[in-house]
Amino acid sequence: MHKIAEVEVQHDIMVANRKLAKKNQRKLDKESVFAVDVVGAIGSGKTSLIEALIDAMDYRIGVIAGDVISKYDAGRFQQHQVPVVGLNTGKECHLDAHLVEHAIHDLPLAEMDILFIENVGNLICPVDFDLGSHMRMVVISVTEGDDTVEKHPLIFQDADLVVINKVDLADAVGVDSDKMVKDVGEINPEVQVIKTSLKTGTGFEEVVKAIDKFLKDY
């Protein structure tokens, strides 16, 4: 004879990640490290922007470089003489708090003021996974097309700073970067949006100032 029983489970898979993220943030707070999660489209300029920030800012910087399979970005950061941990996500499309917990463990936090975490290039999946950062910067570029923002609203809703990069190419690809700025404003009226070209340097100083302000206000 068999009987059927109902079992309450109430286990939220998302909450498990969020709890770990909180733990990461407590650890970073204890060491006075300000963490910036850098998310955005593939090839939008995340690595280039972090490289430029390393060179421009007076803070002691460390980096976690998330990549699907290669250690290519980690290698680029190493050339700037900063502590770097490369994370391979394998088949995964995003970093999660557990991966970051391991990476934090391998970084000299006591010798750092800012930690940049370069997420996997993806405007969808990282939304579901807090890492424990203090600030989230979204980097897209004009070459993704001027409907990028409309098509991925959630990542902009949560953002603390939005960078629209490669404006030097806007005319060439026939994209209206002001429309992208306006679209972000409709989704997240409070967020600062900066148009940049890392090729010409346009807007870069503003990004430096914006991050600096977040760090000081924190």
Add this chain to the structure above:
Amino acid sequence: MHELSMAQAIVDTVLDAAEKNNATEVVEVTIEVGMLTMLNPEQLKFLLDVITEDTLLENSKIIIEDVPVEIECRNCEFEGLANTDGSDHYLAIVLCPECGERNVEIIKGRECNVKNIKIEKSDEDA
């Protein structure tokens, strides 16, 4: 897409609960998926069907319940269901239905919760 890793985590959770309760089979699994997650319920269900082969969940019925977005408005203190323009998964932009503000705290809508399971167990265990 991370539906596969989510599906795996769900199966692990269910198997754990089933084993703790001496189940001989899992008959039904109910999962709550928030409208603000980047999970596609159809895809999730398909993957669950595939990866549960040869487990206690092999023949189980998978029920996925959409969880609408609930908010607390920081502007007018409204608490309850949000207005989401476009009820589509991934496309929901959250607004306060009272004052139209976007400055809201999300109370519900970001979960992927294994709510409960129905299991079969032998009488001796009852």
